[in-house]
Amino acid sequence: MSDSLRLYRTITEMIQNSRVRFHDMRCLITFTWAIVAVARHLLTVVWSVLSQGKSYRHYSDERIAYKYYTWSWQLDEAQRNGLTRPQFVRYYLMRLGVGVDLQRVALDPKHPHRLASEAEILEMMTDLQPPG
Helix, strand or coil, rough: CHHHHHHHHHHHHHHHHHHHHHHHHEEEEEEEHHHHHHHHHHHHHHHHHHHHCCCCCCCHHHHHHHHHHHHHCCCCCCCCCCCCCHHHHEEEEHHHHCCCCEECCCCCCCEECCCCCCCHHHHCCCCCCCCC
């Protein structure tokens, strides 16, 4: 996964979490100190992603794929550009460059979800390059 994509994902997640933190801290300390504390935390996240090349929070490929499944359940077929849910998940995993070896996603072992193959997606979407 590219550093810019990793940075973007991490920062958007931290901004969402920082809003809640800011409102919680604002009750305890002054407005200015709360802003400084949140800004320091965001800078720490950015620094860790850029210097170490790792995400601030470590998610497995399976967890990322499951998040895409939950997103696909909220979208209709037109919003998924005619893709089925397994195709939608594989398409976005391929765009991120993760989950190459995943065949199924199962956070709950009783309900595994299959993923479409990379060959199937490469036939449908011409904007993707073959992995490797």
